[in-house]
């Protein structure tokens with residue numbers, strides 16, 4: 406009988422620029438871990454939160470990992486419970502899907518204790534219950550890629566269907582996280598409720614072009630289609646220096662550059678050979694605007710969350 410389990414769930418870049426709320430990819434370089442210990446007492450207790458974000462609620466109902474595991478436990482009618490320790494590797498409010506990763510790691514670790522483990526698709530809805538605690542709205546573009554890995558398109562909300570999209574070989578994602586906090590709720594609140602028809606057409610063309618280019622390894626098409634004409638123009642003012650950071654990334658050879666999720670992390674897709682120069686250029690641009698940053702260069706691997714111990 407299993408008595409402990411630890412799961413890792415990767416950070417994610419939601420939207421990937423052109424797929425607001427429906428497209429996201431995993432970032433293998435960073436993530437959250439959840440350690441569970443089986444207890445005879447039913448229920449879920451959070452014992453500690455360690456790592457990069459300590460200021461999070463310990464009440465399971467108010468914590469993304471706690472609520473996600475609780476909903477899994479209740480659905481399975483388990484007669485045992487869990488003590489949980491959350492290890493945050495993803496900075497809070499960074500736009501890297503930290504709340505989703507904790508929820509995903511919790512359900513993947515919990516699944517390891519089930520006599521008949523659930524499929525990843527079945528786990529998705531429990532992780533969504535956790536993510537809803539933090540974001541106050543339902544979108545799956547962080548949870549799905551964290552759970553499944555790679556680049557993931559999600560269609561539907563109540564019964565989401567997901568599709569892993571192939572990423573051309575050798576693509577890297579450069580992530581630059583300026584040292585500032587941005588609230589996802591605020592970054593959603595400022596968005597206009599309506600979209601111009603011409604922008605809708607442009608955005609649809611870019612999303613369709615981007616996805617078909619991923620299937621056909623067409624890097625020129627990815628570069629042409631990598632432009633969010635709806636959300637990025639409205640959010641960029643929330644990130645000091647965004648325009649300069651993007652300009653620097655593109656000048657250094659990026660295929661595309663945009664805001665990761667609700668920000669403030671800015672990401673760029675590129676070929677492996679250009680990644681280091683792009684990282685340097687982006688962080689220098691943030692520095693010109695008085696912002697220090699953390700930086701990662703990551704592959705977009707189709708691995709997703711997994712039990713690691």
Ligand code: HSE
Pocket residue numbers: 419420425426427540544546547589592593666667
């Ligand atoms: N798609 C979401 C947004 C991701 O951009 O608001 C943030 O969690």
